[in-house]
Amino acid sequence: MGKTPLPAIFLLLILILSACQEADVEPPDETPDETAKAIESPEVRVAEFIELWKSGDFPGMHTNYLNQGTQSVYGEANFVTWQQDLHKQMGVENLEVSYTEPAEDAEWNKEQPADFSIRVAFDTIIGPVEFEKTLTLLYESHGKVEDWFVEWDPSFIVPNLEAGDQVSTEITQGPRGEMVDRNGNAIASNSTGYEVSVIPENFDTAKKQQLAELLGMSEQAIDNKLNQPWVQPHYLVPIAQIKADQSTLDELFTIRGTTSREVTMRNYPYGWALSHISGYMGPITSEQLEAWSSKGYSTETMVGRQGLEEILQERLRGRAGGRIILKKQQENAVITSVDNEPIPGETVALTIDAELQQALYEAMGEQAGTSAAIDPDTGETLALVSSPGFDPNEFVPNITNSRFQELANDPLQPFFNRFAAVYAPGPIMQPITAAIGLESGTLDPAEGYDISGKSWQRYQSWGDYRVTRPRDDVPNPIDLNKALIHSDNIYFAQQALNIQDDDFQTGLENFGFSEEIAFPIELTPSRISQDGTFGSEGQLAGTASGQGQMQVNILHMATLYSPILTNGKLYKPTLFLDDEDQQLWNENLLDAENAELLQISLSNAGKELGTELAGKSGTARERDEQNSWFVGYSLVNPDLIVAMMVEGEDEVDETVEQVIEEWNKE
Template identity: 85%
Template sequence: MRKALFFLLILMLTACQEEDAEPAPEQLPEETAEAVASPEVRVAEFIELWKSGDFPAMHTHYLNQGTQAVYGEANFVTWQQELHEQLAIDNLEISYTPVEDGDWTPEQPADFAIQVAFDTIIGPVEFEKTLTLLYESHGEVEDWFVEWDPSFILPNLEAGDRVSTEIAQGPRGEIVDRNGNAIASNNTGYEVSIIPENFDESKKQQLAELLGMSEQAIDDKLNQSWVQPHYLVPIAQIKADQSTLDELFTITGTTRAEVDMRNYPYGRALSHITGYMGPITAEQLEAWSGEGYSAETMVGRQGLEEILQERLRGAAGGRIILEKQQENAVITSVENEPIPGETVALTIDAELQQTLYGAMEEQAGTSAAIDPDTGETLALVSSPGFDPNEFVPNITNSRYQELANDPLQPFFNRFAAVYTPGPVIQPITAAIGLESGTLDPAEGLDIAGNSWQRFASWGDYRVTRPRADVPNPIDLDKALVYSDSIYFAQQALNMPNDDFRIGLENFGFGEEIDFPIDLSPSRISQDGTFGSEGQLAGTASGQGQMQVNILHLATLYSPILTSGTLYKPTLLLDDEDQQVWNENLLSAENAELLRMSLSNAGTELGTELAGKSGTANERGEQNAWFVGYSLVNPDLIVAMMIEGEEGVEGMAEQVLEARENE
């Protein structure tokens, strides 16, 4: 077990016999030696004060005279307050075992079995003790008073003991893909510490350069309120080569210890899924108050590292050590083995994710791949990414600013955002029309020109199509092959009442996506309705105010392959597969019609895919889209968007061909 020395607390518990010790308790007259009230009320009150940390009241009103004489109030209070702070004692629970039918007399002590449990920086501490009460006269008060010693703070603690603490942090759990490939794993790094009284101050600049930090940052660590000259003070964690370690070793007063350090084997390709580790923020420290975190803790800062923090976090272990003054010996008061964090497996295929990311050539865009028969998310890419390894253990401010100011915005998570989808939404419009019964796939429409409006009341708005040279009549197959926006506008307008809007809602538009990583939900419009006929007509081809999330878009095509069932997208491998989002969205016959048309559309593009491509205007720029699947193995749907780029179909084909060749 690798152990890291986190701090050294030296607390001298002195048995301070005050010069003017209080007299021994008065002996009660012989005639009062008879049954008295049960001490149980006093036990319960004492325990409540103990749990609330009201040590002054415990000392003044509940300790017996002998204990008060040995342990003055200042020592009694200070010992416990300092130990509570330095050991991060929390969640203190104390209970006692009631004594049934006790025969209580003032001459006999009253014993109660108590159980003590609390959390510390080395994990939970539990022990049992016997709490003894004596019946005494304190001034005008005759009652039961507690006999106390330091072993009620920690097992085997005695006056005069020196207390130190070693911490061994449980290793953080790994994140792995569906095949067990590590996505976020642990490597060996080093924690460099200083013993102030031994440190060669003339080497501070050298140390700062080796650690990649400023001299002021080192001073800030050494000037923390708890630091004493003989304490071991952690300064920084580093990834270091042997030459750096050798040079560090020459600086007097420094030590190094091995620590686990995060590693991200797939780097940029999975950066927006994994996120990264970093020092805990003030907001996180406040949100996780009372859960054993300190200002020095490294935690997940983005992505699944942050979302799965509690599952991945290992539980600390270690030892509370007592250096016995009287016996001149060192013993262990409490020892806990550290507990590793949980290994979390994802539905992601990391090799497929890397292939998708590579195909996008770090151009700005996003892509997703799903299994249509299960809803499992096999890839989810935001491009360009960033290398989360640069954050281990800390990214320099200059490098962070360089990434933050990159015009391609590598920190922006595009797969969590929504975009105008354009013609790739047309198969969904067709599915709704087919099920509504208003769209006859064999019926051809005569459409003239490249723009159209139903009524002059539409004003300047007209529906435009990319090609006007496609020979009439235009049926469903031609409309999908050539992205005929006018055809789909007319089909949407032919649907009665709110059939088109309701159909889109049945496909999940307007619903929050139940997913571990927050994803913006796809929407029909800003308010979920059509403000005009023109807006409805544009939405039929993914324009108007429609916005779609890339993972949802890939999922929208799955009922075409499942004959009508839409499954919720999942990311965690231990989640149940085939969680039905909605069903009966398409009949088997209509699903087959759409599969044939998508196959024809892919052939027209010159690919071996079935799918739909197109471009959409997004804030004055054209984004290129493709959604489709392999005709050979239709077990994978890929959706891809590249900002301002054409030829996206070839990127998708490259990915699907690589999949077939595995």
């Protein structure tokens, strides 16, 4: 038997031993250090931190989310107080913070910082602020907690802010928007005025009376300004704003210690005529300040106080701009952190024709009353007058108390907005009663009634109530045409009583009675009666001619006649030029044949008055006084309906005719 060589056996044993060792020992990890460092995404921490930031929970941010380095530099008291104070100083609102989500396959390493792009945006007293930053998180151990923590510095409040910097703001108010009429004529605009100030140590007190007279204020009012707690002898103290000609300014400058600067002031070119539409500007009231405190208003703000100036305050209000300024502690320099241009308020165009409005106001001769003009085909309000008015320019910048009291105590009540009120309409309601009767089929326009005497009652159960008519010498029979021409209240009472069931009330409601009038300026709704129903047959009979408890708003009254010209369509009255035209209120109120019948009768009624208008006149008793009415339109150009009411018994049909003739010439 042969022998195996010893070296060969030794080599074999080595190979067997090596193989056994390889089978018993597991292979080591390929990257033991990298596996140990891999960690969960910090995105959850970022989202939680941002939610606390947006809610203003600065203590929670500091305690639970800031890294150790940030916490050591910015103690909790400083971190919290500083941000709260700066937010209050800058008027920070609507804070929004968002971040860019990381890629789905992003890997995170606790030895490396995690960066997130964030966007910060908020509103301030100088307008919006928006900037982008990189939010860095570090993986740290805080006691027993190991997690991601935020590295923070003051530039997350406003750009370039550093510890020790002083922050100040300069506010520039955006110009107030203007109101213009349909032709672009200014109704409320901005003009140049002057703010007169005094330096107390230089002021010649012997000229105080002269200064008071030039500024239209009392000497006591000047003393009150100069004795304010903050005033120092060398300070410039604003006393009053005025609209002044050069001669007044020259006289002011002769008073030692006075100075002036240009300021923007409100101007109302049409004054009295449009005063109840435009309203006026004035210092903010305590009620307005409470309602608008969250919108950046202060006790010094001038705001709309009446009319559209108040209603459109937010649209007309210019948005403030300005700068956030940082006085750097380290570089001893001043830099601008944020610089916002002011934004002008909106220019609002009205459907009003200011020249027509002025013509109506002047034609009324400042008698107490109201008038309205509409385009029947669109519902656009072309004029809306309350007479007498007042001059809103007197309120700029401030009306004196004595002048205000003079206006307030005027027996003609210039502050009372008559176009917003309701009045008993009288016979001008008869065409509407006729329209309802024609459509119900109970009124035959050709059928004549034999009516005798000036008064009538259907039943003795009516007691003392009788329907009366202006005259009883119109030859019988009385048909619709005669009844409209001569305002025969008895004829229309009988027609209303002939309408079946509650169809007369329903007919009036279809014309908009007892319904809120959707209009920017609040208008009292027209009403059938106190409770919207007829309490008796006698009341119904009187309502047929605009008596009883019926009351109508002047703008609604003009609108009531439009279905006669539009074949039964009633459009809602509008006031803003950018409103949609032809906002349908109701339709099918009259068919074409019945509309033409009423057009003919209204034309005949106008000729009876000696005018070139189609329309209806009448008088109605209101609080023991007779008011005169007319509603009509031009026979030549029937795209304008005018309604007018004057307190007293002066006839107004010729006044309306004069205005419409002049308007048609343009």
